[in-house]
Amino acid sequence: MRPRIDNVDFAVDEHIWGHRLYDEQLPHLTVLEFLGVLGSNRDTPLVAEPTDKVRYRPQRQIRLRGLLFNNPYVETVRERPIPDEEKWRVWSEHFAKGATKLGDEDMDYLRQVFTKFDDFAKAIELLRSSSFEARSNKRWSSKFVFPFGPDALYEDLRVDSNGGATNDRRFFARTGELLYLMLCRATRGPELGLKLVDRLFDRQAPMNRLVKALQGEIQLAESARDVGYLPYAKHPRFDRLCDDWLAILSRDMPIYDALEHLITITGLNQLLYFLECAKTQSGDVEPVEFVCEIVSKERTKVRALSGDSYQSNQAASLRAVKAAVEGIRLTDEWADALKSDYPDSECAKLMHAVFQWPTADEEDDGGVGSTSGDELVRKLVEKAESRHGQHIGKIHAAWSKAIGLSSRRLARRTRYAPNDRLLKTLVVTIVNDRMQFDEFLHEVHARYGLVIGDAEGIRLVHEKQVDQEALSENRGSLETRLVGLGLVRRLSDSCSFVENPFSSEGVM
Template identity: 40%
Template sequence: MLETLPPPPVGHHPNNAMWVDEQIWGHRLWDSTTPWLIFLEFLGVAEARDREGDLFGPGGSPYPLTFKPAQRMFARNILYNNEALVRIAAEGLSDAAAWDKWLPLMARAAQGIAKGDFDYLRSRFASFRDFAALIGMLRSSTIENGSNKRWSSRFVFPFGRHALYEDLNPKGSREYINFGLPGELLYQMIARSSLADALRPHLVAAFDGDPCDKLMALLEPPYSEDRQTRGNSYLPYASHQSFDDVARDWLSIFAQRLPRFDAYPHLARLSALHLMKYQLDVAAETAAMAKPTFICEVIASRRTPVRELSISSFQTNDALPQRAVEAYVAAIGSSGAWTEALEGDAPFHDCRSVMVEKVRWPDGDDYSGPQEPAELLASLRRAAVARHRQHVANVHRSYGAGAGLVSRRGTTQLRYAPTDGLLKTLILANVPVRMNFAEFLELLFERYGLVIGEREAARVLGSEDFDKKSFQSNSARLQRRLRTLGMLRRLSDACAYVENPLARGTVR
């Protein structure tokens, strides 16, 4: 079983009645989020640490990671709690009259601000009409604009540090609905990777200089925010291959020198993909099972053997996290401390003490069964599995779907079927200029565990499941898809190359 770092003090997480999922994967993986929200949460942490001069530095390492995220309630009220703006701008009033009408309305509508004084805006914009037009432009960049979120939980595109802020309710108190801490885990993963130093200058450059970020700065008055210290996330490993994997892919995307609007969707997608892989890889290691692979169907017009295998592959992987929870509980029962407790004068009492120290359970009336250590252990397993199924068990399908890997398209069952967006992201992250198609399939297998072609399928499937022709057809469909995306060139029937379109001009 993996060696983990010591857990945080019990008092740091008083609402956690059990510490099992957290000691396996960290505090916490949260299923009710999206790749973009994970990415925004990460950026908020990174910006706060950069402001303190400790981006990816050792401050608080390994626990706790503390930071003071921005709130920017003035800007958020102006952007999203401001229904009167468009109406007044359309009334054709003089500039002074428009400001005079809008400012008191905005002051009354503002929430989460001690004093709703927005008069500073009048001197910062050439006219009210220009101000309204610029607000409309910034609003149009809202992340996941179609979602039905309250105004205080809406997020503008991350142009820079002035466009980053934490999730709050309208009164200005912290919420965990959108930022459930996986972004903090992602930050710690990258900070503990071997590529943190190489990534640091790219993140620093992302925080300043964008013209739209300068516009966002104009929406805030000249004052010092009362920023609260955050940081109760916990990553249980000092190092892990998953940390280097996500950092490597991020570094590859930054190396493309793409504009933010083009680069950030790839970074968000990769974040969700690697967090999903982290969960499954750690689950497999905890349960002493083989590293998971992902049999991918390149969608066909009819049901194929590859689709059946992909469905089975998904179901096998989906069960891995629960098996890890069960293995973790079983390891408590086979530990030296448990064995010693069984041999003592009060085995039930002593075993209960071992369990409380290890997983913070049971507490109070959590357990009312027979005073038998075996029954206590069985009860912990049932309780841990039930708790696991509430959220952490759904991370695989939630993050996988968000990344573009997990899909029901063309069927009623979930399986692995990469989207065009994910394929493009993987090419940009892994193909510097061009790469032989067979080598590309092998790379996807070695780095991500993706099984698409016949060679990779032969390595993971038994003879009774392996159908060479089906996987040949699967890889042929991928070639056709990549060709329509402008990311594959066929030189002959036996020679095809995957191309990075951003580096195509350098191909010889």
């Protein structure tokens, strides 16, 4: 029996992908939410079984985020030609006017930490400069400092004019909670959990100590909460994602640099999970593919094909939603309902058991009480497609752009054209030390479905969608691009190696 999912009008998307994936929660926000869950479970990191109930109590850190993102007067006061003691007094008066009264009423502890106001202002400036979306027009309570350590993690909040604070699930919409469950359900999840706690939760790390100096004592949510719902106990994408994280963490680079690659590879794997689940639901057995144009100075024949590939994947999730609802008519339970003495009523009961719709209130109001089974299916398809288009249906477009996979550069429509950041992440993730270029292209295709060269796109050549020469030129453009990035060394015209500048440390 399917579990009941609270706070939804009906459950269609949720049983395909989980509760929930969300377009506005981009990969960096997903990883931040994940780290909050991990931090609350760092004594038993990533060890939950699929049947276990995972709970966490997120940090709020009202003082820290207020100082960084709701404190526009610190620079003005710093520049004033007045004594240091006067700077502290003037700044305190200004800050108190905008305080939330959620633990930020008394900020006198800052005087004990920073001997000079100028040192305090410089600390603010440093942490702001490294934060996510500091210059965006998001509300101050939805801006995030870089995760330098456990004291730098906190949940998204809405702070109202009456001083109340709620997590309204706009930017932390549970996608990070699903990421936690995915990695828990990967074979090597516990191994990854220990490594992450060791590398990311050092309270004595210099930058975390600076964060703690500003925040003071941690501030927690009032109570613990359950994480979201993930419908699969196992999935190949969970293991691929976990192995990718372990590979990146094994590289010889600081953890703060590794985080950028972790965020990008997470976005790519979760995008693939989204499309793979959609294809499975709609009965499409073909693997997910991204036909990628490597942007060059001249228009290529691969560009149109890449745009077609993008549009095909864009439509996949909507097909899945329709198939999920209409598929109920193929079940034995539906056939039994139609044979019963009261087919309309029995079909409605079955629809409610599977999709949590129609509700008892809707039946009592007469909206669906005497509606035929086929009409119920039609109505739910309409409602599900409409809701899907509001957010979940936008995931492919939003996430592929965020990770640098898609672009409209030099083109009239969006297509797959990976940027340098994504290419670097692929090299860091896949290549331990060095790898023959053609083998690298094979791995990129096998792991993530990226079609770049003629060997990976042989199906397209056989189907006469593109000629082999065009894909060979596309392959050459990638090689040239990676040479320019210092990631490929050519030994001869027919022998090139992809080299990882951060080869493994030797011990994972």
